[in-house]
Amino acid sequence: MLRIDDLVVRYGSAVAVDGISFEVGAGEMVALVGPNGAGKSTLINAISGLVAPHSGTVACEGRIAQVPEGRQMFADMSVEDNLLLGGWSIRNRDLGEVYDLLPDLAGMRKRKAGRLSGGQQQMVAVGRALMARPDLLAIDELSLGLAPLVVAELAEHLRFLNRERGTAVLLVEQEVTLAFDVCPRALVLEAGRIIAAGPSVELAQSETVRKAYFGDLAVAETMTGATAPATTEVSP
Amino acid sequence: MTELVAYLISGIALGSSFALIGSGLVVVHRVTRVVNFAQGSVAIVGGMTSATLLNGLLPHGLGEIAAVVLCGVLGVLVGLLAIGRRGTPPLISLIVTLGASMLVSAAIIWLWGQDPVTPPGLEGSVTVLGAEVERQRLLVVAATGVAFAALTLFFSRSYLGKGLTASASNPFAARMVGIDVRKMGLLAFGLAGILGGLAGVLIAPSNPLSFYSDLPLVLSGFAAAVFGGLTSPLRTLFGGLGLGVAGQLTAGYLNGSYQTEMALLLMLVIMIIRSRALVQEEVK
Numbered sequence: 001m002l003r004i005d006d007l008v009v010r011y012g013s014a015v016a017v018d019g020i021s022f023e024v025g026a027g028e029m030v031a032l033v034g035p036n037g038a039g040k041s042t043l044i045n046a047i048s049g050l051v052a053p054h055s056g057t058v059a060c061e062g063r064i065a066q067v068p069e070g071r072q073m074f075a076d077m078s079v080e081d082n083l084l085l086g087g088w089s090i091r092n093r094d095l096g097e098v099y100d101l102l103p104d105l106a107g108m109r110k111r112k113a114g115r116l117s118g119g120q121q122q123m124v125a126v127g128r129a130l131m132a133r134p135d136l137l138a139i140d141e142l143s144l145g146l147a148p149l150v151v152a153e154l155a156e157h158l159r160f161l162n163r164e165r166g167t168a169v170l171l172v173e174q175e176v177t178l179a180f181d182v183c184p185r186a187l188v189l190e191a192g193r194i195i196a197a198g199p200s201v202e203l204a205q206s207e208t209v210r211k212a213y214f215g216d217l218a219v220a221e222t223m224t225g226a227t228a229p230a231t232t233e234v235s236p
Numbered sequence: 237m238t239e240l241v242a243y244l245i246s247g248i249a250l251g252s253s254f255a256l257i258g259s260g261l262v263v264v265h266r267v268t269r270v271v272n273f274a275q276g277s278v279a280i281v282g283g284m285t286s287a288t289l290l291n292g293l294l295p296h297g298l299g300e301i302a303a304v305v306l307c308g309v310l311g312v313l314v315g316l317l318a319i320g321r322r323g324t325p326p327l328i329s330l331i332v333t334l335g336a337s338m339l340v341s342a343a344i345i346w347l348w349g350q351d352p353v354t355p356p357g358l359e360g361s362v363t364v365l366g367a368e369v370e371r372q373r374l375l376v377v378a379a380t381g382v383a384f385a386a387l388t389l390f391f392s393r394s395y396l397g398k399g400l401t402a403s404a405s406n407p408f409a410a411r412m413v414g415i416d417v418r419k420m421g422l423l424a425f426g427l428a429g430i431l432g433g434l435a436g437v438l439i440a441p442s443n444p445l446s447f448y449s450d451l452p453l454v455l456s457g458f459a460a461a462v463f464g465g466l467t468s469p470l471r472t473l474f475g476g477l478g479l480g481v482a483g484q485l486t487a488g489y490l491n492g493s494y495q496t497e498m499a500l501l502l503m504l505v506i507m508i509i510r511s512r513a514l515v516q517e518e519v520k
Binding site for chain 2 (some may be wrong): 048066068073074075076077081084085088093124128132190
């Protein structure tokens with residue numbers, strides 16, 4: 001349902017995404033992993049139409065909605081208003097489906113989004129994206145700044161959405177263990193290029209992936225529980 | 237005491253028009269980060285257009301509404317000049333609004349000449365706490381109250397108003413959910429035009445307007461908007477009312493020619509006092 005062909009994104013003379021091609025099938029969950037500066041966020045922003053590509057094509061049969069890095073709340077507005085605005089592009093003002101999928105949101109609908117915890121805000125961001133009734137949910141750094149328990153809960157919500165609604169998920173994530181755990185297939189980015197792609201279980205054992213994250217250091221435990229060396233602030 | 241009541245009511249009426257102009261500045265600044273200095277000229281066009289239309293062309297009510305609508309359109313045109321080109325920095329847009337203000341002033345001289353113009357307003361007066369108050373001044377206060385109530389409802393209840401607030405709150409997230417932030421900016425300019433036009437239409441029957449009235453009006457409106465931190469229409473209302481009352485008390489008890497100076501002095505004091513709060517709001 002999503003087809004990326006030879007996509008190039010530049011910021012001035014700097015090439016952030018360098019000729020990337022891949023596909024995401026309907027109802028598929030795909031992870032996009034890589035170290036800082038690999039071009040993951042630029043790629044997802046180009047897919048969502050927030051960044052104009054220099055060349056190449058993005059073709060999608062269906063709607064894409066993005067959960068952005070850092071949640072990007074409308075901080076002074078209520079949770080309900082944040083959700084309602086998520087349906088802006090299709091004029092969807094029916095909150096029932098989102099409250100059914102993410103029941104916790106109903107309990108906090110009158111609270112200001114800026115006063116919620118990081119995990120609650122991430123749930124609002126997911127709910128806001130779902131208001132656009134997307135066929136593909138593009139999530140940029142689900143785990144950023146969140147405690148492991150909160151991340152595990154959010155990941156469960158994603159699996160549920162995928163299972164119940166058939167929503168395809170493209171998960172950009174630095175936390176490689178989480179990404180491989182949630183998504184059966186993954187792509188590994190480095191310096192704007194895909195350096196490895198395939199089933200997550202195979203990539204988890206790949207020397208190429210280890211090198212992308214840890215250079216030449218042999219850190220075997222990385223793929224058996226530890227995470228990439230991301231410096232993230234943890235909040236409840 | 238009677239004198240004081242008269243000054244207070246006329247001050248509230250004058251301050252209401254400052255508040256309307258100031259809230260227009262706030263609406264535009266919230267969404268675009270641009271201070272629209274053409275707002276005063278738009279108000280003058282409102283007052284003068286109503287004078288022309290009420291001179292036998294349209295009846296009361298329709299004439300004023302038509303003038304306000306025209307100002308809304310003029311506001312959008314100013315917006316197109318200021319933010320029509322994608323990526324225009326706010327400072328450049330601000331300079332464009334200054335240029336647009338001069339252009340509108342030139343058009344005012346061309347269309348209406350240089351002499352002050354006064355449209356017919358509500359005739360007669362009523363007694364309030366012993367003071368004779370023109371009905372027109374009471375109309376200004378009442379209309380401003382209705383306008384601010386409508387503005388509050390628009391932002392808090394309507395989907396479009398929420399889209400405007402979202403564009404002001406987080407432009408990146410607004411674009412992400414599909415809101416065209418540039419169109420929202422133009423809508424803000426249109427809304428500001430309507431508020432400015434309403435101010436001009438309401439104030440002109442009591443205070444004759446000419447092409448050079450735009451500067452004192454926009455400065456007073458800006459002072460009110462600064463009081464509101466350039467973000468809050470409600471605080472702008474209080475700022476405008478304070479300025480209007482201070483100006484009328486100055487004119488009544490000191491000297492009428494110090495009115496504008498008093499407004500400028502108050503603006504300076506407010507900016508100094510509120511500078512820290514403004515920086516904190518900007519950081520947020």
